[in-house]
Amino acid sequence: xxxxxxxxxxxxxxxxxxxxxxxxxxxxxxxxxxxxxxxxxxxxxxxxxxxxxxxxxxxxxxxxxxxxxxxxxxxxxxxxxxxxxxxxxxxxxxxxxxxxxxxxxxxxxxxxxxxxxxxxxxxxxxxxxxxxxxxxxxxxxxxxxxxxxxxxxxxxxxxxxxxxxxxxxxxxxxxxxxxxxxxxxxxxxxxxxxxxxxxxxxxxxxxxxxxxxxxxxxxxxxxxxxxxxxxxxxxxxxx
Amino acid sequence: xxxxxxxxxxxxxxxxxxxxxxxxxxxxxxxxxxxxxxxxxxxxxxxxxxxxxxxxxxxxxxxxxxxxxxxxxxxxxxxxxxxxxxxxxxxxxxxxxxxxxxxxxxxxxxxxxxxxxxxxxxxxxxxxxxxxxxxxxxxxxxxxxxxxxxxxxxxxxxxxxxxxxxxxxxxxxxxxxxxxxxxxxxxxxxxxxxxxxxxxxxxxxxxxxx
Numbered sequence: 516x517x518x519x520x521x522x523x524x525x526x527x528x529x530x531x532x533x534x535x536x537x538x539x540x541x542x543x544x545x546x547x548x549x550x551x552x553x554x555x556x557x558x559x560x561x562x563x564x565x566x567x568x569x570x571x572x573x574x575x576x577x578x579x580x581x582x583x584x585x586x587x588x589x590x591x592x593x594x595x596x597x598x599x600x601x602x603x604x605x606x607x608x609x610x611x612x613x614x615x616x617x618x619x620x621x622x623x624x625x626x627x628x629x630x631x632x633x634x635x636x637x638x639x640x641x642x643x644x645x646x647x648x649x650x651x652x653x654x655x656x657x658x659x660x661x662x663x664x665x666x667x668x669x670x671x672x673x674x675x676x677x678x679x680x681x682x683x684x685x686x687x688x689x690x691x692x693x694x695x696x697x698x699x700x701x702x703x704x705x706x707x708x709x710x711x712x713x714x715x716x717x718x719x720x721x722x723x724x725x726x727x728x729x730x731x732x733x734x735x736x737x738x739x740x741x742x743x744x745x746x747x748x749x750x751x752x753x754x
Numbered sequence: 755x756x757x758x759x760x761x762x763x764x765x766x767x768x769x770x771x772x773x774x775x776x777x778x779x780x781x782x783x784x785x786x787x788x789x790x791x792x793x794x795x796x797x798x799x800x801x802x803x804x805x806x807x808x809x810x811x812x813x814x815x816x817x818x819x820x821x822x823x824x825x826x827x828x829x830x831x832x833x834x835x836x837x838x839x840x841x842x843x844x845x846x847x848x849x850x851x852x853x854x855x856x857x858x859x860x861x862x863x864x865x866x867x868x869x870x871x872x873x874x875x876x877x878x879x880x881x882x883x884x885x886x887x888x889x890x891x892x893x894x895x896x897x898x899x900x901x902x903x904x905x906x907x908x909x910x911x912x913x914x915x916x917x918x919x920x921x922x923x924x925x926x927x928x929x930x931x932x933x934x935x936x937x938x939x940x941x942x943x944x945x946x947x948x949x950x951x952x953x954x955x956x957x958x959x960x961x962x963x964x
Binding site for chain 2: 516517518519520523525526529530531532533535537538539540541542543544545546547548550551552553554555556557558559560561562563564569597599601610611612614620621622624625636637638639663664665666667674676680681682683685686687688689698699700701702703705706707708709711712713714715716718735736737738739740
């Protein structure tokens with residue numbers, strides 16, 4: 516018999532409904548039967564732990580690719596990865612992908628008439644440091660049209676993928692930019708409960724701006740934490 | 755024919771640096787995840803040539819019974835002896851069996867909605883009570899049109915005795931249980947995940963909240 520570590524808390528008021536009619540593709544891709552509860556046991560409380568071993572040289576800089584410099588507004592995106600208890604998640608892998616400055620993805624499925632940038636591939640990887648801090652350099656992605664509704668445009672965004680330390684903490688999200696004029700008509704952003712939407716919006720960070728080089732944006736990411744009642748006894752669990 | 759009109763949402767100001775912290779919401783991987791997420795060795799939870807290596811062929815089908823060709827499957831599981839190389843496993847951190855086993859796979863579907871995962875069959879797992887969890891693989895399904903991942907489990911057809919006492923399967927009806935059991939095929943197992951069926955007695959795969 517086992518004594519398992521504390522469970523992760525299921526957040527409420529955070530995630531979008533699986534069926535969100537304004538986002539058309541959800542209609543055939545959401546379960547209609549109620550979800551079953553999966554108690555967190557060994558498989559759920561453990562998870563793949565990836566760090567520097569998955570990151571290649573230069574992968575934290577998306578602005579240099581194929582022997583040249585990408586077009587667009589150069590930006591530094593940085594922040595901390597924390598768990599729901601406010602503790603940093605150190606040495607954890609972040610994977611990001613995005614459109615180029617003109618809003619075009621380097622993908623066979625993206626054919627709208629904005630130019631590809633020969634010097635921008637649009638993928639990056641980095642690892643948090645001992646304090647849970649990460650940083651990468653890229654160009655600000657453009658907005659782009661999609662077929663969801665009449666004259667539909669996605670707000671500019673960067674896709675983020677994180678593992679945390681347990682299967683339960685896995686997160687794929689999108690980082691947006693402050694005051695984006697496209698928010699009002701975007702169902703992917705607005706599918707999230709109103710009180711949690713701002714957690715996906717980065718803030719302009721003048722202190723992170725590199726003079727004569729790049730603007731700075733800060734985006735902190737919070738993964739699920741352990742149960743609050745257990746958190747109070749956290750010091751007892753250090754052994 | 756008119757297109758669907760644009761929705762209009764109120765735009766709420768907010769700033770995560772000045773309001774209390776909360777968990778970051780999930781968003782869809784979208785249609786372009788192939789740019790950033792595939793790894794050359796992604797499908798290999800167990801390396802080529804590993805003892806007992808098998809292939810899981812996981813097919814994902816949508817509510818119109820069409821394959822989801824842009825799906826990404828991730829799997830996480832114990833090793834052949836039911837162990838994890840992880841600090842939160844109270845049994846301690848161990849070298850995994852077979853050598854080079856990673857426990858995790860990430861695999862892109864082909865045009866038939868099928869993603870391949872190369873792995874080994876996991877061992878059974880102890881729990882906090884007398885019963886064991888039958889050998890299983892945790893499966894995450896990511897795709898355009900899914901604002902959050904779907905989580906389910908794959909079980910193995912030969913473990914009928916273990917299934918009878920498995921605490922997760924025991925919480926399901928007999929019909930639901932059967933949907934989580936893969937089929938033995940040459941070189942491994944095949945399994946179909948049906949994302950949606952309006953009929954409660956239909957084909958929809960049981961999905962879990964964690």
